[in-house]
Amino acid sequence: MDFSLSPEQQALKDSAARFVEREYGFEARNALLRGDRFSAQHWATFAELGWLGAGLSEEEGGFGGGPIETAIVAEELGRALALEPFAPCAVMGVRALLAQASEAQREALIEPIISGESICVLAHGERAGRGEDAHVAVKAAKSNDGYKLSGRKCFVLGGPHADAFVVSARTSGQTTDRRGVSLFLVAADAQGVDIVPYHGVDGRMVCDLVLDQAALSADALIGEEGGALDAVELALDHGLASLCAEAVGAMDAALWMTRDYLQTRSQFGVTLNTFQALQHRMADMLVETELARSMLYRALAALETDDPLKRRMDVAAAKAQIGEAGHFVGAWAVQLHGAIGTTEEHPVGHLYKRLAFVRNFMGASDVHLARFAAWSAEAKAQDAHGQAARAGRKADDRRRTSPVSD
Amino acid sequence: MDFKLDPADEAFRAEMRAFIRANLPEDVARRGRRGYHPTHDDVQRWQRILNAQGWGAINWPAEHGGVDWSPLRRFLFQMELKAAGAPVEDQSALELVGPVIYTFGSQAQKDRYLPAILNADEFWCQGFSEPNAGSDLASLRTRAVRDGDEFVVDGQKIWTSEAHKADMMFALVRTNSEVKPQAGISFLLIDMKSPGLTVRPIYTINEGLSVNEVFFDSVRVPAENLVGEENRGWSYAKFLLTNERAMSAEVPHTHHDLELLKDIAAVEILNGRPIAEDPLFAAKIAKLEVDLLALEYAVLRVLHTPEDDASLNAVSSVLKLRGAELRQRVSELSVEALGEYGLAVFPDVEGQDNMDKLAPVPPAPDYAAGHLSKAMFRRATTIYGGANEIQRNIIAKTVLGL
Missing domain, CATH: 1.20.140.10 (Butyryl-CoA Dehydrogenase, subunit A, domain 3)
Structure with a gap:
């Protein structure tokens, strides 16, 4: 274990601290609050400074970091009360894709996110699902050439800034079954997708995502059908x-x-x-x-x-x-x-x-x-x-191996 | 930063667990799992087993008979000891006076006292607090006057833990009253069998005996029992008090108590089901457990932070404060889990320190014993070693600069 920052981690922290000190003063932030509550220029800087891929290993398409690096950036952004959707996109969106997407999908989807071209956020929570992660009532019905999604995702942090959503939807089973949850990539401007924007107590933009027979092609399914929970x-x-x-x-x-x-x-x-x-x-x-x-x-x-x-x-x-x-x-x-x-x-x-x-x-x-x-x-x-099983095994071992010494 | 536990440390932990399981006598472990203060004999038996293994003083350097384990390994060892029900060692000797003797003592003092500590041949008590010197320790008045090659000690100590079992006391005494209070204090080793020294037991609200008053009436102490220099005792005491701050959270103890609490909650029935399944009670246990997990990581941070790191002060300051509060909360909740039998006074039938020698044993399950005693005694955890209000003063001053 080591609780001190490595030189690379210290450099990351310094770069984040310098940025927020320079760009995220109280007045500058207030100016953002009076506008879009988001700065595209800041987001580009996040990408440029490598923060959007800081928490990913090289195999994952990032810069050799992990959760600690993500936290270093998040802590500084929290200190500055940054408004951009770091957690919903660079953390949750990316992690959901990495864990579920096929090799080809990962290659196509991860790079544009960490380079800042695409803002893709996870949309999972539903109003009736409080406290229950398996609760997915949004339905994905098979159609001739893909799926049709219907239902509502609530309080999607950063949703109004996103060009795409990773949406959890049910392809089979009952509302709280572990099996039957699938992930889909849904473009913000797709037909049947309504984004209802509002802002939360801390000034950040959130939205409800209302899906009404939103038609997706078959390749919008991320990874395996039904096994995304x-x-x-x-x-x-x-x-x-x-x-x-x-x-x-x-x-x-x-x-x-x-x-x-x-x-x-x-x-x-x-x-x-x-x-x-x-x-x-x-x-x-x-x-x-x-x-x-x-x-x-x-x-x-x-x-x-x-x-x-x-x-x-x-x-x-x-x-x-x-x-x-x-x-x-x-x-x-x-x-x-x-x-x-x-x-x-x-x-x-x-x-x-x-x-x-x-x-x-x-x-x-x-x-x-x-x-x-x-x-x-x-x-x-x-x-x-486990202990009982191990104790049982030990007893078995003794019976097998020590007839003489016993 | 990298929070993965080294596989070598994991292996060490497994090795320690196996050693303790194989060597801790069953009856000692059974008594250790109870809430009473361990008996002299149990402490001695276990200390001698550890010492024979070379692990008599895990916080001492190897050259003085200790081991050169990392702070993390010492912590892991403590966790395993407590989990197995090992009796708490003679902390006054091993954690407090031992390091002072090998750091500031003469060669003769090291040879005389350290081996006896390692082998539990001699038990120690700490003579610091006085009736009018509690949190304000530097105002102590017990005086030692030089008379040839002896000091003559007069005065009174109080709250002296285990004085009734101890062979030796290390005491702060006033050797100069002309200077500012801190500058006139010396550090003296006093034989508890000295003529003129008397011990009066003080029973605490758990109906048990662990603290005492100690009176000195012209007690003659050889001058060779002075540690270090005369009038430098305050700096040795400060060294002693900051020595073991990572251990001051007492996480291993609370961890063990929490496991006992969960075992109780799994079998005690409330509203027809185990109280562990009662949502309100389960939430209380969970809150304790969560707080303990946070505190444990604070301890790990302290153990891995170099002494000269500026951040050390802030994180280590929380340990005593929160550690003491958690010790209280877990024992209070254990009493609650036991229902009305939680309120029944169990005499410590295997110990010798009951106030009421003839008190009958309540007809409650075995596992009910000890928790009430702990809950009562632990009111002291937020008072001893610098009351929590003093800890807050220290944080405000030294960490926050207020």
């Missing part, structure tokens, strides 16, 4: 970890911004940092931030294991823990700033809003806590079962 879950886990990294960046920013504020703001003839009640509150904020960062690292480690149960468990644990920690730090940062913290005019309120977004997006803390509880029990049962 594992890939979706993997993509969601990568996305959750990326959100957690954003939150850690925003928490860190809120913490130190508040520290600086307490050192400068005077009341009763002294600066606020002299009040012990406020010092202790800030100490708790630091503790939450450091534990959140620790938990983020745990989730990143889990993304690299081959054991999906362990991966899902640790990512859910991270989302539950970091969601709450982010709220704690964000809410107290606002409180310690006093009235100005509750306005659009000060960045601390915007940090709070990003943390509020992460807390409830893709499953609130209790959703992930409940999943974690269930998966933890499952892991314990597997463990006990």
